[in-house]
Every structure is written in structure tokens, then in C-alpha cells.
Amino acid sequence: RERQLDNLKDRQTETTDGREIILSANVEFKHEFPLVEASGAAGIGLFRTEFYLLGKGEIPSEDNQYHVYAEAASITQPHQAIIRTLDAGGDKLPAEPLPEPEPNPFLGWRGIRVSLTRIGMFKEQLRAILRASAHGRLGVMFPLVSGISELMKAKSILQECMDELDSEGTPYDPGIEVGMMIEVPSAAIMANEFAKEVDFFSIGTNDLIQYTVAVDRINKHVSKLYKPTNPAVIRLIKMTIEAANKHGIWTGVCGEMASDLELTPLLIGLGVDELSVGTHQLPRIKKAIRSLSHAECATIADEALRCRFSSDILALTKGLAQRSY
Ligand code: PEP
């Protein structure tokens, strides 16, 4: 069985009726880079840089970061590697020791909010990503964006870094794709506006679910309420994809939901262009996509969008998964 999955490594990821899905890898550490190609992934859909940046107590220098991102760019060629800027805070390490603990860390100083208040650190990361983009196809993505002004600020800082590199004569890819995570309900609701400002969306379902239904993703007392098939979550995903399609940009899913074989039919049916999953799970997801009909997925997704209960949505997608693989 493992050998069977291994044989799929170099095969395209498309449904039985020819809809291509970009299937890329989530990585957190440099030592995972060799697994990307070995898993058969089409590049890196999410490099969570916080573990690399915060793991050693001191944030690595711009040069050090440049080498790591350049390696990501070169090992994924000809595919893309999407580098997500620091997502500190929440359940992850803070960017710096805080004078007092935050009462609600998930609603606090995390993601892009940290980067926009530590601009020196943010610029070092952006410059490193831009410099590395001279070595392959990179994308840059901002986490936890909740409003347009945050995105505009992040983009203007990115532009400032580009201007600096231009005046130094340092090479970078001026066509680097700039995207954002859709992981806060306000971003999904405003997707039509955000879509005018970015090249792609990547839906972070881990956070999108917890913020939509107000359920802490790591609190066992309420974990029963944490369901990726919650009808409100499914509608937000649909709104995001529709807004992206309207503006000609692509949408991926990089949260855990993308790694759940029972949910693959639903995500394909809702119209995602990309799924980004852990390298360990990737071959199984590839096999699943290759055995699904996009038309059948779309039919159950339409039905799912009319459901009132998570359990009904789960039954629809699970049913098609069981019939197909
Ligand atoms: C997510 O929220 O789904 C996501 C991919 O980001 P993280 O899990 O790193 O918060």
C-alpha cells in the first residue's frame, strides 16, 4: 500500500474529470524540506516561520533567514514556496517576553498585529523573503489579517523593502505573489474587498473555525463544538472562494481541515484551487483527489450549503469519500 502511494509521487493531482488541484506541503522546519519533494507535493503552501524564528530565543538575522528562504525556493522549483510571515502569539511563542500575560492570547497580540508593531523585525523578514525570491518562485503571505487597513499597511512596508532593494541594486522577483490568510471571520466576510489587494487567499481553518464559533481550538471542554463542517464555517469558505473567483485570484486551504480525507470531497466541491497539507498525509490526499469526480463533489457541496447541521454536512462528504475511495 505504501508502495502504491509512492508510485503516485510524480503524478499530477487532478480529479477523475480533469480538475487540477495544487497539492502542496505545510512545513515548519528546514529539516522538513527534503520531505516536500519526496512526498510528491507541488511546492510549499505554508512555511510557518514562527518555529524557526522563535525557536532559538533570538530571531535569526536577515542573512540567516535569507539562506533558509532561498533554500525553500530552490528545493521546490519549478513549484512555488509560500513563506508566511511571523505568526507569533496566540498558542505559539510570543515574539518577545510580555510584561504581563495576555488575558485572551488568541484575541491578543498575534500574527500580523505583532509584525505591524515591530516594524524593524518585520522588514528584516520581508527583505530576506524578497532577496530569496531571486532563487525560485516564492510567495509571501500575511497571517491573522482582520481588516483592510492592516493589509494595506503590510503591503506598504513590503513596497518600502522593495524600494530599498532597488536602490541597493539587490535582486528580487518583482512579481512575487502576495497573499493573505483567511482565518478571521471579518476577513472572510470582507473577502470581496481583500481580493482586490492580493494574489491569493489561503484559508486557515484552524483559526477560522475557532473564531467563527467562539471555541478555543485547544480547550478540551468545548472541543465537541469545534467542527470543520459547522455550516457557518462552510458558508464563510464558500464566500471566500466566490470572492476570489470574481477577482481572478486563487484560493487554498492550509488548515488541518485540508488533511482530513473525509472532508476532501467537500473542499473540492466548494471550489478550492489548492490544498496544503503535512508531508506525511500528502500521498493519501493525492490518492483521494485522484479518485474523486469534481462534478460529484460540487453536487454534495451545493447540498451542504443548504444544511443546518454539521452532522448532515459531514454525512454528505463522508458518504462521497466512502463511495470514491
Ligand atoms: C490555521 O489557522 O488554519 C493555520 C494554518 O495557521 P496556524 O495553524 O499556524 O495558526
Ligand code: MG
Ligand atoms: Mg492560523
